[in-house]
Every structure is written in structure tokens, then in C-alpha cells.
Amino acid sequence: MKHTISQIFRSGKFLVGFTILMTVLAIVIIYPLIVRQPPLQIIGQGTFFPPGIYVSIYDAINAPTIYTLNLSDAAANRIENRLSQDDRVAMKEWLVAYGVSEAEIDIEDTRQLLALWEANYNPDLRLPGMTFARQRYFQRVNAAINGLLSTEGAIIAVRNPETGQLEEKSVVKQSDFANVGQVANVKWLLLGTDNFGRDVMTQLVAATAVSLLIGLVAGLIATTIGLVLGLMAGYIGGIVDDVIMFITNLFTVIPTFVLLILISFSIGQDQRGAITIAIVIGFTSWVWTARAVRSQVFSLRNRDHVNLSKLSGHSLLRIIFSDILPYIASYVVMAFILQVSSGILAEAGLSILGLGPRTTETPTLGLMMNWAMIYQAHILGNWWAYLPVLLTIALISFSMNLMNTGLDQVFNPALRD
Amino acid sequence: MKGYRRYFLNKLGWFAITFVFAFILNFMLPRMMPGDPVAAIVARQAQGISNPTGVQAIYEQYTELFGTNKPMIEQFFIYVRNVLQGDFGFSFSQYPRTVADVLAASIWWTLMLQLPAILVGWILGNLLGALAAYLRGGFDKVLMPSALFVSSFPAFGMAVILLVIFAVNLKWFPTSGGYGYNLIPSFTPAFIWSVFVHYQLPFWSIVLIAIGGQAIGMRSMSIYELNADYVKFSRFMGIKDGRIVAYVFRNAMLPQVTGLALSLGTMVGGALVAEIIFSYPGLGTTLLNGVMGQDYPLISASTLIITFMVLTATFVLEILYGVIDPRIKATQSD
Numbered sequence: 001m002k003h004t005i006s007q008i009f010r011s012g013k014f015l016v017g018f019t020i021l022m023t024v025l026a027i028v029i030i031y032p033l034i035v036r037q038p039p040l041q042i043i044g045q046g047t048f049f050p051p052g053i054y055v056s057i058y059d060a061i062n063a064p065t066i067y068t069l070n071l072s073d074a075a076a077n078r079i080e081n082r083l084s085q086d087d088r089v090a091m092k093e094w095l096v097a098y099g100v101s102e103a104e105i106d107i108e109d110t111r112q113l114l115a116l117w118e119a120n121y122n123p124d125l126r127l128p129g130m131t132f133a134r135q136r137y138f139q140r141v142n143a144a145i146n147g148l149l150s151t152e153g154a155i156i157a158v159r160n161p162e163t164g165q166l167e168e169k170s171v172v173k174q175s176d177f178a179n180v181g182q183v184a185n186v187k188w189l190l191l192g193t194d195n196f197g198r199d200v201m202t203q204l205v206a207a208t209a210v211s212l213l214i215g216l217v218a219g220l221i222a223t224t225i226g227l228v229l230g231l232m233a234g235y236i237g238g239i240v241d242d243v244i245m246f247i248t249n250l251f252t253v254i255p256t257f258v259l260l261i262l263i264s265f266s267i268g269q270d271q272r273g274a275i276t277i278a279i280v281i282g283f284t285s286w287v288w289t290a291r292a293v294r295s296q297v298f299s300l301r302n303r304d305h306v307n308l309s310k311l312s313g314h315s316l317l318r319i320i321f322s323d324i325l326p327y328i329a330s331y332v333v334m335a336f337i338l339q340v341s342s343g344i345l346a347e348a349g350l351s352i353l354g355l356g357p358r359t360t361e362t363p364t365l366g367l368m369m370n371w372a373m374i375y376q377a378h379i380l381g382n383w384w385a386y387l388p389v390l391l392t393i394a395l396i397s398f399s400m401n402l403m404n405t406g407l408d409q410v411f412n413p414a415l416r417d
Numbered sequence: 418m419k420g421y422r423r424y425f426l427n428k429l430g431w432f433a434i435t436f437v438f439a440f441i442l443n444f445m446l447p448r449m450m451p452g453d454p455v456a457a458i459v460a461r462q463a464q465g466i467s468n469p470t471g472v473q474a475i476y477e478q479y480t481e482l483f484g485t486n487k488p489m490i491e492q493f494f495i496y497v498r499n500v501l502q503g504d505f506g507f508s509f510s511q512y513p514r515t516v517a518d519v520l521a522a523s524i525w526w527t528l529m530l531q532l533p534a535i536l537v538g539w540i541l542g543n544l545l546g547a548l549a550a551y552l553r554g555g556f557d558k559v560l561m562p563s564a565l566f567v568s569s570f571p572a573f574g575m576a577v578i579l580l581v582i583f584a585v586n587l588k589w590f591p592t593s594g595g596y597g598y599n600l601i602p603s604f605t606p607a608f609i610w611s612v613f614v615h616y617q618l619p620f621w622s623i624v625l626i627a628i629g630g631q632a633i634g635m636r637s638m639s640i641y642e643l644n645a646d647y648v649k650f651s652r653f654m655g656i657k658d659g660r661i662v663a664y665v666f667r668n669a670m671l672p673q674v675t676g677l678a679l680s681l682g683t684m685v686g687g688a689l690v691a692e693i694i695f696s697y698p699g700l701g702t703t704l705l706n707g708v709m710g711q712d713y714p715l716i717s718a719s720t721l722i723i724t725f726m727v728l729t730a731t732f733v734l735e736i737l738y739g740v741i742d743p744r745i746k747a748t749q750s751d
Contacts, residue, residue: 249431249435250434250435250438250439252679253431253435253682253727253728253731254435254438254439254442254682254724254727254728255681255682255683255685255686255723255724255727256682256683256686257682257683257685257686257687257689258682258686258720258723258724258727259442259446261704261716261720262442262443262446262447262716262717262720263446265447265708265716266446266447341569345571348571348573349571349572349573349686349687349690352573352690352693352694353690353693353704353705353708354705354708354709355708369573373577373693373694378577378580378581378585379585379592381585383581386577390570390574390577390578393570393571393574394566394569394570394571394574395569397569397570397571398565398566398569401565401568401569402565405565405633408637
């Protein structure tokens with residue numbers, strides 16, 4: 001036993017898969033200890049906020065210390081950031097109409113564009129063919145640009161409760177900085193928010209935990225049923241074998257997916273919890289294990305050591321536990337790992353169809369995918385709502401497949417490289 | 418030939434039994450669900466109606482329409498008769514269209530999409546797997562982990578990724594539908610081109626997933642065979658390498674045919690969900706609409722059709738398998 005385990009952990013593939021899975025597990029366990037927030041709490045007013053660090057503007061202005069940093073490129077960065085694409089295009093249009101050659105103008109290069117504008121623009125000049133309205137439009141663009149270039153600070157004013165007049169409270173200079181560590185409210189939204197304004201990262205961690213649980217429950221149920229039926233069919237044989245094989249053959253050909261759809265729909269939205277779904281998946285996916293176990297037991301049951309056990313008068317249970325199970329344990333473990341990963345995939349597939357667990361309490365990976373698809377995150381380019389979910393599903397399933405391939409190579413020497 | 422006929426009849430018998438059983442399951446499962454489905458439908462229909470006699474009248478009309486006031490056995494035979502006549506009743510969500518109508522419109526899309534995609538994926542996957550087993554080295558080292566990773570994606574995941582890259586970002590292909598929304602189905606070049614363009618992404622997403630799974634299976638099968646005694650023996654005999662590879666390929670292929678037959682159900686299930694991502698007008702999307710609209714007759718008929726298609730495909734594969742594998746005929750004739 002000890003030897004087998006040390007041999008397994010010497011397999012590179014198994015080790016990589018195991019490490020990935022354990023990392024995912026560690027994140028699932030540790031993250032909720034740090035971020036204590038219900039995963040389905042709606043925090044954002046609006047949909048799909050992009051990932052990033054959100055700093056409270058109010059708190060930043062009121063930070064205990066305001067630092068002055070004189071950075072030479074601050075103004076350039078500010079203009080770069082605030083000069084809208086529309087304005088850039090408008091500037092180019094005027095410049096071209098004025099006679100600057102088009103090749104000279106690069107609207108992405110803010111510094112050069114502004115220099116050209118400063119040098120050439122004349123608000124009083126009416127270019128030939130340009131309507132008065134258009135001329136006024138360019139005057140407004142110019143005013144906006146001059147506003148951007150201004151070096152004055154922003155005034156913070158409070159309303160005097162008696163007179164109703166605004167009174168200047170302080171001025172935020174352009175060189176004022178607040179240290180993020182000193183701002184009272186800073187929210188890290190590593191993966192932004194979803195269509196309902198919920199923190200995707202927190203949701204993803206909770207969903208991964210639930211999905212792993214679903215896979216585990218489904219895998220346990222499927223493996224148990226498969227193991228018991230396979231042992232009975234293979235060891236007892238005869239009519240028991242015929243009946244079990246009849247049922248197994250039936251369920252091999254009837255698509256599991258169809259059964260899942262029918263049962264989930266029949267259960268109804270209100271009764272469908274995560275565990276119910278897991279149980280349904282478990283009860284529809286035992287067929288493979290049963291087949292594999294049966295054929296293994298079949299070849300074992302006439303081995304000498306089993307016959308010896310029988311002759312010694314050992315009970316059926318004892319023979320199964322001490323003479324048969326140890327020989328098929330590796331197969332059962334591999335089948336179990338596969339069942340867990342296919343259980344997670346099955347839940348995801350069901351949820352996309354709208355037949356997943358009900359949505360009020362816990363997210364699952366499939367449900368998150370379903371929400372993202374319904375709100376067209378993929379068409380709108382909001383990658384943070386679906387890509388991390390997909391990658392998590394793929395990573396879990398990949399790690400389990402890798403572990404399985406590793407195990408396969410340990411137990412089947414013929415496959416070794 | 419006698420052996421093969423026995424094999425054929427045996428498989429045909431299994432096909433019939435499985436189908437009858439699947440049919441009964443399809444009928445029974447929804448009727449075993451707790452609560453009264455008709456009451457649930459009526460509750461939704463009668464929202465805002467405060468007159469209890471009115472609600473009662475609606476309820477009775479529905480029980481009469483669905484025949485749920487008759488005993489279960491009688492309902493079953495009525496169901497069998499109706500299905501045999503191609504009558505699946507009315508669709509709730511797309512009334513007054515009949516279910517048969519809705520399905521007739523979507524079934525061809527699914528068939529034309531999934532059949533070629535699964536076949537192409539299977540063939541390509543087997544070729545790559547065999548090549549990886551034969552060449553080993555660098556090709557194997559790159560192919561295997563990537564095949565494993567690709568096959569770890571759920572089918573809808575691959576669909577989403579292809580959609581985002583090729584439809585949303587590169588804009589090479591349309592994002593959804595089976596043909597342009599401004600076209601009417603007809604045999605004009607514009608329509609055919611539109612169908613072709615819409616076909617690509619769903620097709621390749623199914624193919625890619627299939628390649629991953631098949632390549633892995635074929636690789637292990639081929640390695641198994643390459644280590645077999647007959648290969649060594651052939652080498653000693655001085656038979657050419659190409660010849661040996663052909664033997665190995667043939668022997669490794671056989672379990673892969675069975676593998677395809679056995680994994681067909683899962684593949685079709687995954688492909689149905691991939692259809693949903695692309696809003697492809699096939700059975701997957703029809704199923705989704707059925708679920709969304711709580712449209713019972715539509716769901717039941719779709720699952721029945723899907724089961725029938727998978728069973729038929731499995732049957733055809735097993736029949737072909739009997740032709741390819743000489744051992745089948747041998748075991749059946751003694």
C-alpha cells in the first residue's frame with residue numbers, strides 16, 4: 001500500500017494534476033476565510049463592472065493626509081486618459097480640412113495631436129464648405145480641450161444650510177495624491193461584477209466549492225452503485241448477472257443526458273437543490289463503473305487465492321473485502337475520479353439548459369455560465385463573467401484527467417513511456 | 418454468413434428492447450413527478466383570474482385535453498397511438514404550432530450538424546492518436562497534454578471560446594443562428610452561403626472536443642498494440658514497417674468503433690448544449706425553449722427523438738462493427 005502510494009506520487013502527470021486540484025481546493029477553503037461576504041450579495045448598481053481596484057472618491061478626498069507629488073508626466077497622462085476618441089477624430093477632421101496632410105496626423109499620439117492643434121487651430125476661421133453649426137462644434141471641442149489643459153484644481157464646496165449658497169471648502173490640486181492604504185473604502189474586484197452587480201471572484205470561489213461538492217456526491221453515489229452491482233454481477237453470476245447486465249446494457253445505450261433532462265425537469269424548479277442535482281447525476285452515471293468492475297471481478301473469481309478462501313469457508317463478505325476488492329481498488333479509484341469530473345461537467349450542461357439547481361442560495365459553475373450566457377456577456381465582451389468560470393471547469397476536469405492518466409500508467413505498465 | 422445474421426438479429430432485438438424501455442421511461446418519468454402538472458399549468462394560465470369557477474373550467478378543459486383524467490395504462494396506449502401517427506400534441510409555448518411541426522423544423526439542423534461533426538472529429542482524433550503513439554517523441558509530448566486539456570473543456574466551453582475569438586473579436590463568422598436573419602430559407606446562392614458561414618463555428622467546436630477524447634483513447638490503444646507480441650514477431654520476420662503499422666492501426670481501431678458507439682450519447686448531449694451557445698436552430702435550442710417555456714410536450718418529444726437518433730446510430734455502428742471484426746462472425750457461429 002505504502003509502496004503503491006509512493007509510486008503514484010512519483011508519476012509526473014499524477015503529481016501535476018494533484019497539485020492543480022489541491023491548489024483549487026486550497027483557494028476554495030482559504031478565500032472565504034479572508035473575504036467574508038455572501039457570494040450572491042448584490043454590491044454593484046449596474047451590470048458588468050470591469051475587474052480592478054475600486055477606490056471610493058469621497059473617501060479619497062477626505063483621506064487623512066493629502067500628499068503632493070510633482071510628476072512631470074501627470075498632465076500628459078490626464079489628457080491622454082480624458083481626451084475622448086470622438087474629440088480626437090473631430091480634431092483630425094478639422095486639421096485635414098485646414099490643410100495638414102493626413103499622413104502627419106496620428107490620433108493615438110496625444111502629444112503630437114495637441115501640438116498640431118495648438119499650432120493650427122483658429123476658432124475664428126471658417127473653412128470653406130463648413131457650415132456655421134460645424135464651426136461652432138469645433139469651437140466647443142476646442143473649449144473642452146482648453147478645459148483639459150487648465151492647471152487649476154477642482155473646488156469642493158458645501159451648501160450653506162442658511163443661505164443655500166455654495167461655500168468653498170477646499171481645493172483639490174492637480175498634484176494632490178492620496179495613499180490607497182489610507183483611503184477608508186477600497187474594494188478589490190479582481191474579476192469585476194456580473195450581470196446582477198455581484199462580485200464575480202467571491203461568487204466563483206463559492207461556485208467552485210459547490211460544484212466540487214456536486215461532483216463528489218455524484219461520484220460517490222455512482223461509484224457505490226456501480227461497485228455493488230458490478231461485484232454482484234461478476235461474483236455471484238448466473239441469473240443475478242443476467243438481470244444486472246440487462247439493466248446495465250439498457251442504460252448504456254439510453255443517453256444519460258436525456259435521462260438527466262427528463263428527471264431534472266420532472267423534479268421541478270423548487271425542489272432542485274445542488275445536492276438533489278448531484279444525486280440525480282449519480283443515479284444516472286453508474287453504468288460504466290458497473291461494467292468495468294464486473295469484467296474485472298469475472299476474471300478474478302476463479303483465481304487460486306479466491307478458491308482457497310472459499311475452501312477455507314470464509315464468508316462472502318470477507319472474500320469480497322480481502323480477496324477481490326484489493327485487486328480492483330485501482331480501477332475503482334480511477335473510475336471514481338472520472339465520475340467526479342464528469343459529474344461537474346454534467347451539472348454545468350444541465351444548468352446551461354436552465355435545468356440546474358435553483359438559483360436563490362448558492363451559485364454553481366454551471367449557473368454562473370448560464371447567467372453570463374443569458375445576459376450575453378460573451379457578445380458584449382465582458383470576458384470576466386464567463387472566461388474564469390470556463391477555465392475553472394476546464395482546470396478541475398483537466399487535473400482529474402491528468403491524475404487518471406498518471407494512475408493508469410502506474411497500474412498498467414504497458415502504457416508507461 | 419449465418420454467424421453474422423445471428424449477430425444482426427441479436428443486435429436488432431437489443432435495439433427494439435432498449436427503444437421500448439426508453440419509450441416507457443420517457444412516458445413514465447414526468448408522470449411520476451410529485452404534484453399535478455396540469456394544476457401547475459392552470460395556475461400559470463389563470464394568473465389574474467379571480468373567479469374560481471373560471472379557473473375550475475380551465476382546469477377541466479386541460480385535463481380533458483391531456484387526457485390526465487383517464488387511467489395511466491389507457492393514457493399510455495393513447496400516447497403510443499399518437500406517437501406512431503407522428504402526433505405529439507400542441508406545443509404550449511409556441512401554440513398553435515404542433516410539436517411535430519416545431520421538431521420537423523429543427524431536427525434536420527441537428528442531424529446535418531452533429532453527424533458530420535462527430536464523424537470528422539472521430540476520424541481526425543484517431544489519426545492523431547495513432548500518429549502520436551507511432552512517432553512518440555516531441556509530437557506526442559505536445560499533442561497529448563493539449564488533447565487532454567481540450568477534451569477537459571465541456572463542449573459548450575469550446576463553443577464559447579470559438580464564438581468569442583472568431584465571431585465577436587475577429588468577426589469572421591456570425592455569432593448566432595443557422596442562417597442570416599434577413600433571409601428566407603430557399604435554394605439561392607445567398608442563402609446557401611449564409612448557412613455555410615453559420616455552420617462553421619458550431620461544427621468545429623464539436624469536432625475539436627471529439628478530437629481530444631478520441632486521440633487519447635486511440636493513443637493508448639495503439640501503444641498497447643505496438644507492444645504486443647505479434648508486432649515483435651512481425652519485426653523478426655522482416656515485415657515492412659508500413660505493413661505493421663497498418664496491422665496495428667486496424668487492431669487498435671476496433672475498440673475505437675465500440676468506443677464511439679458507447680460515447681455517442683454523451684457526445685450528442687454535449688453538442689446539444691453547444692447548439693444553444695450559437696442559438697443554432699436545432700434540437701438543443703428547441704429543448705432550451707421548451708425548458709424556458711415550461712413546454713412539457715415539446716421536451717418530452719425532443720428527448721424521445723434524441724434517444725431514437727442515438728439508438729439508431731449505435732445500432733448502425735454495431736452492425737458495421739460486425740462486418741469489420743472477423744471475430745464476431747466466428748464467435749457467433751459456434
